[in-house]
Amino acid sequence: DAGVTQSPTHLIKTRGQQVTLRCSPKSGHDTVSWYQQALGQGPQFIFQYYEEEERQRGNFPDRFSGHQFPNYSSELNVNALLLGDSALYLCASSFFSANTGELFFGEGSRLTVL
Amino acid sequence: QQPVQSPQAVILREGEDAVINCSSSKALYSVHWYRQKHGEAPVFLMILLKGGEQKGHDKISASFNEKKQQSSLYLTASQLSYSGTYFCGTENAGGTSYGKLTFGQGTILTVHP
Numbered sequence: 001d002a003g004v005t006q007s008p009t010h011l012i013k014t015r016g017q018q019v020t021l022r023c024s025p026k027s028g029h030d031t032v033s034w035y036q037q038a039l040g041q042g043p044q045f046i047f048q049y050y051e052e053e054e055r056q057r058g059n060f061p062d063r064f065s066g067h068q069f070p071n072y073s074s075e076l077n078v079n080a081l082l083l084g085d086s087a088l089y090l091c092a093s094s095f096f097s098a099n100t101g102e103l104f105f106g107e108g109s110r111l112t113v114l
Numbered sequence: 115q116q117p118v119q120s121p122q123a124v125i126l127r128e129g130e131d132a133v134i135n136c137s138s139s140k141a142l143y144s145v146h147w148y149r150q151k152h153g154e155a156p157v158f159l160m161i162l163l164k165g166g167e168q169k170g171h172d173k174i175s176a177s178f179n180e181k182k183q184q185s186s187l188y189l190t191a192s193q194l195s196y197s198g199t200y201f202c203g204t205e206n207a208g209g210t211s212y213g214k215l216t217f218g219q220g221t222i223l224t225v226h227p
Contacts (some may be wrong), residue, residue, distance in 0.1 A: 002157075031213060033213055034215070035217075040220075041219060041220070042116065042201050042203075042217030042218050042219050042220050043201070043203075043215075043217050044217070045214050045215060045216065048213050048214060055213075056213070056214045058214070066164075069140075090155065090156070094213055096213075102146070102158035102161060103146070103156075103203075103213070103215065104158070104160065105148075105155040105156045106155055107154065107155045108155060112187065
């Protein structure tokens with residue numbers, strides 16, 4: 001049973017560029033949430049996708065956008081990259097109908113903005 | 115506002131016990147606990163729902179005081195494998211923030227032989 005998979009694992013971009021990160025949820029899960037984790041900090045909620053719609057959003061600017069596909073996989077897009085966007089981006093999957101439940105995290109995509 | 119964890123770091127010898135606290139200023143629906151080892155994904159430990167219940171998982175247990183909006187994680191007879199950063203994540207009461215966890219800043223636990 002495959003867990004949450006994310007790609008790429010590492011990437012380097014320059015300021016102003018755009019990046020797309022990808023996530024495949026754990027088998028049987030239908031909800032994907034994205035978190036940003038700066039070095040030495042706890043993860044910060046970016047947004048959550050269920051039924052291909054953004055259901056909840058944290059305090060992140062519109063430069064951060066996402067998408068969920070019919071197979072439940074998801075993408076996170078960040079435009080006009082800033083130095084402060086350098087972080088580990090974590091994808092977490094869950095089963096929406098559980099009402100509350102554990103999140104299964106992927107290993108993350110480490111983004112460095114130069 | 116993120117929950118506040120204490121202590122920020124703790125160093126133990128194998129077999130010793132530790133308590134990690136998580137405190138929120140908001141009414142909570144649930145508290146989640148995760149452990150993250152360096153370079154790895156956070157791993158789920160347990161969820162506590164409002165009601166003051168206590169849960170256990172092997173030698174790790176936790177409690178949730180709904181009135182005080184506080185949760186504590188208890189690690190007994192610590193093992194080397196317990197080393198890592200522990201995060202509490204909270205879901206606010208109100209029924210609209212399912213799955214939206216607000217994480218604390220983390221507690222670094224180091225267990226020495």
